[in-house]
Amino acid sequence: MDDNKRRAILARRGRGESLRAIAADTKMSLAFVHRVLSQADAVTTEIN
Numbered sequence: 462m463d464d465n466k467r468r469a470i471l472a473r474r475g476r477g478e479s480l481r482a483i484a485a486d487t488k489m490s491l492a493f494v495h496r497v498l499s500q501a502d503a504v505t506t507e508i509n
Contacts, residue, residue, distance in 0.1 A: 470497045 466487065473483045480498070484491045 467497055467501075470494055471501055474498055 466489070470483055470487065470489075473486075474480070480491055480494050483489075484494045487494070
């Protein structure tokens with residue numbers, strides 16, 4: 462996965478955008494966006 466796309470997805474979600482809006486605007490599947498956010502949450506949970 463491209464790190465720039467990952468960062469963009471995380472930033473947009475941080476601003477409160479819906480998963481569907483992010484998926485549509487980035488031309489990624491909803492499942493892909495969900496996976497990126499889930500993986501980021503898992504890493505954050507491990508760190509804390």
